[in-house]
Amino acid sequence: AQSVTQLDSHVSVSEGTPVLLRCNYSSSYSPSLFWYVQHPNKGLQLLLKYTSAATLVKGINGFEAEFKKSETSFHLTKPSAHMSDAAEYFCVVSGGGYQKVTFGTGTKLQVIP
Amino acid sequence: DVKVTQSSRYLVKRTGEKVFLECVQDMDHENMFWYRQDPGLGLRLIYFSYDVKMKEKGDIPEGYSVSREKKERFSLILESASTNQTSMYLCASSLALGRPAGGIEQFFGPGTRLTVL
Numbered sequence: 001a002q003s004v005t006q007l008d009s010h011v012s013v014s015e016g017t018p019v020l021l022r023c024n025y026s027s028s029y030s031p032s033l034f035w036y037v038q039h040p041n042k043g044l045q046l047l048l049k050y051t052s053a054a055t056l057v058k059g060i061n062g063f064e065a066e067f068k069k070s071e072t073s074f075h076l077t078k079p080s081a082h083m084s085d086a087a088e089y090f091c092v093v094s095g096g097g098y099q100k101v102t103f104g105t106g107t108k109l110q111v112i113p
Numbered sequence: 114d115v116k117v118t119q120s121s122r123y124l125v126k127r128t129g130e131k132v133f134l135e136c137v138q139d140m141d142h143e144n145m146f147w148y149r150q151d152p153g154l155g156l157r158l159i160y161f162s163y164d165v166k167m168k169e170k171g172d173i174p175e176g177y178s179v180s181r182e183k184k185e186r187f188s189l190i191l192e193s194a195s196t197n198q199t200s201m202y203l204c205a206s207s208l209a210l211g212r213p214a215g216g217i218e219q220f221f222g223p224g225t226r227l228t229v230l
Contacts, residue, residue: 043221
């Protein structure tokens with residue numbers, strides 16, 4: 001069994017300040033973890049993924065995430081928010097047969113000018 | 114670049130109509146998926162297919178069926194549309210397990226926003 005919890009449904013930051021989107025997971029397997037971004041009226045785009053290699057994963061557009069097994073967390077961070085980062089972000093856990101994939105409920109990021 | 118296309122961006126249907134949502138991918142991916150996305154619920158898997166003519170139920174298959182006659186095409190069918198099927202529908206594809214992809218990411222289409230009146 002697996003699950004993923006995104007701890008905040010909405011996050012609001014000022015432009016130029018750090019971003020932190022929190023994700024906790026549970027999995028019976030050695031999971032793969034992903035962050036996807038969805039801009040308004042668009043499909044989902046992969047930001048980054050963890051697949052049991054380096055625990056600090058760098059993605060596109062300056063985002064990164066750290067896999068912490070002891071805390072079962074995979075939080076997404078960015079040092080400085082940009083207006084174009086305003087979107088909905090989904091944390092995803094994958095594992096087991098037939099690539100069982102479980103999505104979090106999403107975090108909407110608002111960036112204030 | 115992987116491209117996943119969906120036949121319509123917006124669709125309006127009436128209760129009881131049969132609805133077909135089409136999805137095509139151009140990267141020879143084995144796996145294809147249909148999700149619905151609703152506010153506050155994230156994405157929920159309806160059905161997926163790991164090969165031509167093969168399908169598996171996801172978490173919410175009731176009221177839906179699927180068809181995969183060709184590797185690149187995966188159709189979602191609403192046999193008799195109901196208002197509670199008003200939603201955003203997302204199609205995705207991915208390589209199969211065992212391929213050297215280092216964590217099997219899914220590639221998504223732009224979505225079809227279906228309204229059932």
